[in-house]
Amino acid sequence: MPNTPLTRVLTFLGAAGVPTLCFLLWFLFSPGWNTLPVSRPYAVITVQKGESIRSILGKLRQHHVIKYERPLLVTTRLFSSLRNIKPGRYTITTRHSNYSLLEWMHQHPQDEERIMIPPGLRMEAVSGLLGSRLATDSISLVKAMRDPSLLKQHASTAGSLEGYLLPGTYNFAWAGSPEEVLETMLFHFRMFYDESLQAEARQKGLTELEVLTLASIVEAETPLDEEKPLIASVYLNRLAKGMKLQADPTVQYALGRETPERILYRDLDIDSPYNTYRHKGLPPGPICSPGKASIRAVLFPAESSYLYFVATGNGGHYFARTHSAHLKNVSKYRRNRE
Template sequence: MPPRKSPLRPTAPRVTLLAMVIAVAALLFVPGFNTMQPEEERAAITVHRGEGFRQIVEALHDAGIIRFRWPLLTAGALIPPLHKIKPGRYLLTGNHSTVSLLWHLHSHPQDEVRIMIPNGFEQRKIAAIIARNLDIDSTAFMAASRDPRLLASLGIEGKSTEGYLFPGTYNFAWGSTPKEVITFLTSRFRAFYSDSLKQEAAKAGFDENRLLTLASIVEAETPIDAEKPLIASVYLNRLKKKMRLQADPTVQYAIPGESRPLYYKDLAIDSPYNTYRNAGLPPGPICNPGEASIRAVLNPAKTDYLYFVANGQGGHTFATTLAGHARNVQIYRAVRKAQQTSASGSEL
């Protein structure tokens, strides 16, 4: 009679199955089995927008954060929400389990980047700032700034967001989309442009586009807040007298590429933004004005000034007549010549 098998001794297949279950459980749930062990170790991984789950797993493996790919792929298949990993820059410490690592990537807040948008920057320059700091391509940002559907959703009647990207210092998620950044910056303008300011604009005869257009010209003319109401008064006086604005910054905006010194031939450029050739305001803003420039248009200084020229000290000199303006131009040229002579002498 053959010996009876002990009920307490599992068969070989059962032992193998049990060992496999334990191994899989360890790889999925035990810290350090499939991830870097020492807690003091740190490794960085960047998840870009549009990357698939397998790409992220591959990046984790390439960075030495995980030993095997399949436990993460298995965990992702068993728990589908873990597939959703937000774009971001992650600094991972050791002693994660496979599941806790995926959960960390899934639930961890996105890192934020603090960005300053200066007063008076054109949207193409803002696009460059955003591209340097966030996971956004400047070309994609510019395309979004001209997207008719996005403009309609933001209540912008112009052809782009120029003028509506409100300057300031803000925190953005590194993985933000162009639409999210543009929507946020526009919302900052909407928050500033209160009902009382809208009423002031209506009394002055400005709709939103005209207000931002003139404010952008004021912004481009001077960085000095105390001078902005004077600059605004000049342009408002010229508009009332149906004089052409003859604003150099509008010509600069009409010229493609980076800013450069203007020549007399540039004043004849054929563009709706050339206020030397065209009467009235240009069709839209030429930059993104800050609060002081917008308020200056709504509350200009009470003057009869029709002209201004740089004074060589960072500000401007104003005049009510063309003859007075001509004298101020001569004074400015003399100051500039003296400055250039002084600079040449110091170089020697």
């Protein structure tokens, strides 16, 4: 090749380009020199909605995931798509390079929170539990539970999602919106309350809301799954005879009590459609979140002619077909409490 000014420039650029390329590769892809040291096994970073890349990098440095912010800023200028990091909580567990850390946060699903929703909670208690563990707050969750568009979408004729929040263990996206959190729970409810259970309800002449309402009363009456079909049979028998349900949990609900308390005679006079001592039939809607066992108990009740029950004082209930037999059971309960 002739020794011309052009060839000398190309030779110089080629010689300089190889070291430059090696440095760039090391700068972008070499793990550990600017990221989480071996002595720190993991770090948890929270990214808020609308948070800037500079703010995110500041958190990474504050949590000792990176030593310097500028190398990652340079990386985002070379790869602009890496600036887009979804809001959420991220647990960073391995040593990364500048590039791989940003790519991991850009593509990796946010952390999930595993939460167990126990049966028998009211929707305010469910929202409080979720709000204490997720990025969303309980007030926003309660508001979404009463959102008419969400209710219409899921064919609920009630004024809220009370009774539709199926108890169980869920994996929620930590930064999920209230609507996304509720959609997760409603999806599981629809998976459980399938066509076979809907057909059973239709055969018994019960609407979905009526099934959930009665199941919520059963849930509030007893924690014993083996007893629930018998409890359900009592209420179904009373409904068939046109008798008032006279269910204490509905009075507790009408009084606004979050935890059960002793019912006094004056409590039975409360003017509320949920007071089943004053009004015949079912209350307007569920009083808590019934579990699967309670819903099945309503659809597959025990065969009985019982019309009354009272607590034994030892965790279960005494059942009776007549009022006189019921009064004897009440006396037994009182003796057990002494």
